[in-house]
Amino acid sequence: MFARSGLRSTQRVFAGARNGAINVTKRAASTSSGAEASPVRLNIAAAASTAVAIGSIAWYYHLYGPTAHAMTPAEEGLHATKYPWVHQQWFKTFDHQALRRGFQVYREVCAACHSLQRVPYRAFVGTILTVDEAKAMAEENEYDTEPNDQGEIEKRPGKLSDYLPAPYKNDEAARFANNGALPPDLSLMVKARHGGCDYIFSLLTGYPDEPPAGAQVGAGLNFNPYFPGTGIAMARVLYDDLVDYEDGTRASTSQMAKDVTEFLNWAAEPEMDDRKRTGLKVLVVTSILFAATVWVKRYKWAYLKSRKIAYAPPKDANVQHRQ
Amino acid sequence: MAQLGTVYNLFFRRNYAMLATVFTTAFAWEMLYDNTMNKVWDNINKGRQWKDIRQKYIQGADDE
Numbered sequence: 001m002f003a004r005s006g007l008r009s010t011q012r013v014f015a016g017a018r019n020g021a022i023n024v025t026k027r028a029a030s031t032s033s034g035a036e037a038s039p040v041r042l043n044i045a046a047a048a049s050t051a052v053a054i055g056s057i058a059w060y061y062h063l064y065g066p067t068a069h070a071m072t073p074a075e076e077g078l079h080a081t082k083y084p085w086v087h088q089q090w091f092k093t094f095d096h097q098a099l100r101r102g103f104q105v106y107r108e109v110c111a112a113c114h115s116l117q118r119v120p121y122r123a124f125v126g127t128i129l130t131v132d133e134a135k136a137m138a139e140e141n142e143y144d145t146e147p148n149d150q151g152e153i154e155k156r157p158g159k160l161s162d163y164l165p166a167p168y169k170n171d172e173a174a175r176f177a178n179n180g181a182l183p184p185d186l187s188l189m190v191k192a193r194h195g196g197c198d199y200i201f202s203l204l205t206g207y208p209d210e211p212p213a214g215a216q217v218g219a220g221l222n223f224n225p226y227f228p229g230t231g232i233a234m235a236r237v238l239y240d241d242l243v244d245y246e247d248g249t250r251a252s253t254s255q256m257a258k259d260v261t262e263f264l265n266w267a268a269e270p271e272m273d274d275r276k277r278t279g280l281k282v283l284v285v286t287s288i289l290f291a292a293t294v295w296v297k298r299y300k301w302a303y304l305k306s307r308k309i310a311y312a313p314p315k316d317a318n319v320q321h322r323q
Numbered sequence: 324m325a326q327l328g329t330v331y332n333l334f335f336r337r338n339y340a341m342l343a344t345v346f347t348t349a350f351a352w353e354m355l356y357d358n359t360m361n362k363v364w365d366n367i368n369k370g371r372q373w374k375d376i377r378q379k380y381i382q383g384a385d386d387e
Contacts, residue, residue: 091364096373127373130380272373281360 011196077228078206080198088197091280093273101129101245102263105256109241110186111139113168113178113234116188118268122160127270128240134160141165179220181233190261190268202226204257207236 015273069076087094106116121138125131138158143165144155158165166185168174175182184192194201203226210222221231238253244252273276334344369375 091367093368093371095371097371097376099375126377130377133380277361277364280364281356284360285356 002072013047052256072227075228076232077230080202080223080226081194083198085197085262087265087272091276093276095264096127096288097247098259099246099266101163101249102254102259102266103128103286104245105238105243105260106186106263109237109256110260111164112167112173113183114186114265115168115183116164116186117166118163118185119270120161120163126158127266131160138162144162163165181220183234186264186267188268190265198266199226201254201257201261203232204238204260205254 097113106114121134124137126135129137138160141158141162142155142211143158143162145156147153168177183210188277189200192194195202206226207226208223208225211217215230217223218231221233223230223234224232238256240253241251243251244255249255270274308323333340335341364372365372
């Protein structure tokens, strides 16, 4: 309403400006009583107030409009490409064959530097490994026992309830071995970074052969456009045919990156398969119930909606008019 | 209608019968629904789950 009448009045002003003063004078004479408003002054006033309005909007936008970027695009890192991960579709589980390959990549490559400390061996049973495989793998490591009678702590082979061992004794050792950079724990990495799977995949496959001309790469750092700041302490680790997949899949760089990323997604969300299956059941049941409620509502309201209230005027004889 | 009368007398007339009916149907329905949906799920995700590839590795372990 307001917008329309406002528009009409501006149209009138412009029309006045276009058609010469006569029209405006006529209308002004008809609307305003007495005091003669000169058309020229009216036009100037309209133009000035429009200029002030546009100016203040522009000033406001200049001040508060654009988002302030504290960092340069290079410091933000390149946005990771969106990949069509099948396991991220609503009703799809992880591809467990891929998880098995990804775990192999983790064990043979990443585990040299990165821990996966929140994942116990028992989590692999029935998802990635058989019980025997998981037990054998756990037994390859030594863990501290509870203190014995003399308070000594001894070593025992790992059990299914143990968590994956870290490659370094502590963070200081990890930094010392990696030029001062700490390889972060990968258990929750997919959840911990913007872009999740897309980011990790892009990071692992995004190392150019040499940094582009003009790029500043610090000492001991490697150029990777996806890493915020572009200088990352981790060098490219995946090269074609680095691992020998037991299922015969060709271990190209991107294949390994995809598998290990899906595996890391599993490590961060081992409950995903069950969660989605329950979600499917919930969605089906609730949509049936929703359809039922809609139907019941329409059923109950049908007679209210379809009735017709008619007014039968009373016969004159029965009405007493007060005079 | 006669059958409906029997149904009513048998299952809904007395409170304990009604209660038993509710509990049993809830239980039965839950089993039926879960089973059906799990089948649908396994069908959507054919070949992706551990149970689909498990056989390869169980047999492999036996052979060694």
